[in-house]
Amino acid sequence: MKKILGSVALAAMATASPVFAQAYPDQAVTLVVPYGPGGASDLAGRALAEVAPEYLGQPVTVMNKPGAGGMNGARSVTEADADGYTLLLARVGMALSPAVTPGNAVPHDAYTFLGALEATPMILAVRADAPYDSVEDLIAAIRDSNGAMTYAASGATAIDGFTTQALLADSDLDPLTAATLVPYKGGGALATALLGGHVDFVAMAAGSLMPHIASGDMKPLMVFAPQRMDALPEVATASELGFEKAGQIAGWSALYGPKDLPAEVIETWDGVLGQVAQNDQWQELAERRGSISTIGSVEMAEYAQSQYDLFHGMAVEFGYLPQ
Numbered sequence: 001m002k003k004i005l006g007s008v009a010l011a012a013m014a015t016a017s018p019v020f021a022q023a024y025p026d027q028a029v030t031l032v033v034p035y036g037p038g039g040a041s042d043l044a045g046r047a048l049a050e051v052a053p054e055y056l057g058q059p060v061t062v063m064n065k066p067g068a069g070g071m072n073g074a075r076s077v078t079e080a081d082a083d084g085y086t087l088l089l090a091r092v093g094m095a096l097s098p099a100v101t102p103g104n105a106v107p108h109d110a111y112t113f114l115g116a117l118e119a120t121p122m123i124l125a126v127r128a129d130a131p132y133d134s135v136e137d138l139i140a141a142i143r144d145s146n147g148a149m150t151y152a153a154s155g156a157t158a159i160d161g162f163t164t165q166a167l168l169a170d171s172d173l174d175p176l177t178a179a180t181l182v183p184y185k186g187g188g189a190l191a192t193a194l195l196g197g198h199v200d201f202v203a204m205a206a207g208s209l210m211p212h213i214a215s216g217d218m219k220p221l222m223v224f225a226p227q228r229m230d231a232l233p234e235v236a237t238a239s240e241l242g243f244e245k246a247g248q249i250a251g252w253s254a255l256y257g258p259k260d261l262p263a264e265v266i267e268t269w270d271g272v273l274g275q276v277a278q279n280d281q282w283q284e285l286a287e288r289r290g291s292i293s294t295i296g297s298v299e300m301a302e303y304a305q306s307q308y309d310l311f312h313g314m315a316v317e318f319g320y321l322p323q
Contacts, residue, residue, distance in 0.1 A: 255269065
C-alpha cells in the first residue's frame with residue numbers, strides 16, 4: 001500500500017511540474033557575439049559576461065560567431081530555442097544590415113529586445129606618422145588620390161563602412177568609389193591593418209582604437225557621436241564639423257534574444273540589467289573602452305526601428321537599394 005501511495009505521489013509531482021520547475025535561469029547562459037574577438041562587440045559582451053552573473057546567479061559564456069556582417073551569429077540566436085539560454089550581444093549592424101540587404105539579413109525586428117547596453121562612439125583615425133592633422137587634410141588627400149586611398153572596414157554595409165561612406169558623401173565625393181574599402185573581420189583586425197600600414201585610415205568603434213590612441217600610435221581626427229568623448233575632449237564630433245550624414249552615425253550595443261521569450265526571462269533580465277547599470281565595474285569597463293552605458297535610457301524596440309529607418313534611407317541614397 002505504501003508503495004502504491006508513493007507512486008501516486010510521484011505521479012502527482014510530475015503532473016504539477018509548473019509548481020516544482022526551477023526558475024530561470026538554472027544553467028549557464030550563452031551570449032553570442034556576432035563579430036570576431038577584440039572588437040567593440042566582443043569587449044561589450046565580455047564586460048556583460050563578467051558583471052551580470054553576480055545578479056543572474058549563473059555564468060554567462062561568450063561565444064564568438066563572426067561572418068556575414070554579424071548575420072551568422074544573429075541568425076543562430078533567432079533560430080535558437082526561446083528559453084533565455086541563448087542571447088545575442090546585438091550591435092548597430094542588426095539594424096543596418098537588414099536596412100541595406102533585406103533579402104540576405106535577419107529582419108531587424110526578429111528578436112525579443114531585452115534592453116540597450118551602451119552607446120559606442122566611432123573615431124576617424126590615422127597612424128601617428130600620417131601627414132594628416134585634420135579631417136580636411138584627409139579629405140583633400142582622398143580627393144586627389146582618385147580612389148587610391150584605402151580604409152579598413154568589416155564590409156561596405158557594416159557600420160564601420162557606413163561611417164566612411166557618409167563622410168565621403170558629405171564631402172561631395174562618391175561614397176563607393178572615392179576611397180577603396182579593404183575588408184577585415186573584427187575591430188581588432190581593422191586596428192591592426194591601420195597600424196601595419198595596410199590601409200590609410202579607419203572610421204570605427206572607439207573601443208578598438210583607444211588603446212592605440214593612448215599609446216601614441218594613432219591620431220584621432222574626428223568622433224562620430226552625439227557629443228565629444230570625455231577621453232578625447234579636444235577631438236570634435238562630425239556634427240560640430242558640419243558633416244550632416246556622418247553626424248547621425250554612432251555605434252551601440254544591446255541585449256537581444258529569440259522572438260517570443262517567456263515573460264519570466266524578460267523580467268529577469270530587466271532586473272539584472274538594472275543592477276548592472278549601477279555596477280561600478282560595468283561603468284569602469286565602459287569608460288575604458290570609450291563607451292557610454294545606456295541601460296534603461298531608451299525603449300529598445302523603438303530605437304532599433306529608428307536606426308533601421310536611418311540606414312535604409314542611406315542605403316537608397318547610396319545606391320544599395322533602388323529608389
